[in-house]
Amino acid sequence: MRLEQFSLRLTDPLETANGPIEAREGFLVRVNAEKDDTDDDRDDRDRPAAGLGEATPLPGWTESIDDCRAALDGGTPDATTPAARHGVSLARADADARAADERLCDRLAAEGPFDSDSAAADAVPVNATVGDGTPAETATATRDAVEEGFDAVKIKVGARDAAEDERRLRAARDAAPDAELRADANGAWDRETAGAMLDSAADLGFAYVEQPLPAEDLSGLASLRGRGVGVGVDESLASHSAREVLAADAADVLVLKPMALGGPDRALASARAARDAGADAAVTTTLDGVVARLGALHVAAAVPGVRACGLATGSLLAEDLAPDPAPVRDGAMAVPDGPGLAGDSLASLY
Numbered sequence: 001m002r003l004e005q006f007s008l009r010l011t012d013p014l015e016t017a018n019g020p021i022e023a024r025e026g027f028l029v030r031v032n033a034e035k036d037d038t039d040d041d042r043d044d045r046d047r048p049a050a051g052l053g054e055a056t057p058l059p060g061w062t063e064s065i066d067d068c069r070a071a072l073d074g075g076t077p078d079a080t081t082p083a084a085r086h087g088v089s090l091a092r093a094d095a096d097a098r099a100a101d102e103r104l105c106d107r108l109a110a111e112g113p114f115d116s117d118s119a120a121a122d123a124v125p126v127n128a129t130v131g132d133g134t135p136a137e138t139a140t141a142t143r144d145a146v147e148e149g150f151d152a153v154k155i156k157v158g159a160r161d162a163a164e165d166e167r168r169l170r171a172a173r174d175a176a177p178d179a180e181l182r183a184d185a186n187g188a189w190d191r192e193t194a195g196a197m198l199d200s201a202a203d204l205g206f207a208y209v210e211q212p213l214p215a216e217d218l219s220g221l222a223s224l225r226g227r228g229v230g231v232g233v234d235e236s237l238a239s240h241s242a243r244e245v246l247a248a249d250a251a252d253v254l255v256l257k258p259m260a261l262g263g264p265d266r267a268l269a270s271a272r273a274a275r276d277a278g279a280d281a282a283v284t285t286t287l288d289g290v291v292a293r294l295g296a297l298h299v300a301a302a303v304p305g306v307r308a309c310g311l312a313t314g315s316l317l318a319e320d321l322a323p324d325p326a327p328v329r330d331g332a333m334a335v336p337d338g339p340g341l342a343g344d345s346l347a348s349l350y
């Protein structure tokens with residue numbers, strides 16, 4: 001296994017309940033073919049890697065960069081360091097798919113937790129992400145997204161007082177009468193505020209509100225369901241398994257970030273658990289580099305009939321690891337031809 005550290009600046013900081021995200025630091029993970037792993041890595045330095053992964057920790061959702069590096073150096077990271085495990089798991093899955101001459105999503109669909117006769121999708125619908133701003137700015141950004149072809153838009157809330165956020169939700173709905181709208185509070189509200197905001201979101205025909213309460217408040221999340229708008233969980237999945245969240249009846253939608261969950265395999269298992277419990281799943285990123293975004297796209301493509309996903313985050317980065325082989329077009333991302341993550345498109349990274 002070979003590691004290469006990187007740092008990617010964002011075009012504009014993204015405000016979250018854990019503070020602004022300004023840059024994403026992580027590691028490219030290159031693995032060799034399975035049989036070579038016991039050999040001396042030096043022989044492989046000049047040869048392309050068999051598989052490519054990415055470990056891009058985001059404190060609040062995953063381990064720190066130092067803990068990520070230590071886990072990768074240890075060789076076999078487990079789910080206590082999800083970003084490190086993601087990097088290795090994705091690289092192994094990519095190597096496996098490339099060896100089988102298949103797209104990663106086809107491999108995941110065939111070997112994953114969903115019925116193997118359901119083929120992977122060729123494209124995944126995605127939502128636009130609208131950050132904090134005034135009601136007028138929110139309306140403009142939402143209108144722009146719809147004009148670009150997005151059928152689903154996610155509005156970040158929780159940074160302003162509830163009355164102003166309510167005006168923002170209304171402005172978004174007025175700007176996009178027909179779009180599927182979601183809001184993401186990143187755990188910012190108390191139960192009373194969350195109840196009132198969910199009622200407003202229901203009146204405005206929002207599909208779901210992501211993390212209206214802090215991650216730990218599973219019983220509060222459960223009590224918010226059934227108000228005419230869905231409850232989504234994101235941060236709760238960093239401290240609780242999908243099964244725990246579902247057993248607590250705390251969610252209508254699981255927001256699955258493969259980087260935070262420890263890998264494509266674990267994200268797909270969580271999607272299956274959601275469906276089995278009568279809930280749904282959307283796959284998103286932690287503002288990852290192109291390798292992990294592609295990994296998340298393949299995960300989403302392997303979820304039968306997946307709803308719009310939060311994968312359109314590449315445009316938030318001012319720089320990337322390589323040109324994006326899966327740009328957003330008409331509100332969807334096409335899965336690149338294989339084998340693996342993107343066939344020859346990422347050749348320079350192997």
Ligand SMILES: O=C(O)CCC(=O)c1ccccc1C(=O)O
Pocket residue numbers: 016127128129154184186234284285286287309310311313
């Ligand atoms: O889901 C999306 O639309 C984009 C991803 C996103 O919002 C996000 C990105 C980085 C960290 C946290 C989050 C979040 O969903 O809260």
Ligand SMILES: [Mg+2]
Pocket residue numbers: 184186210211234235255
């Ligand atoms: Mg979220």
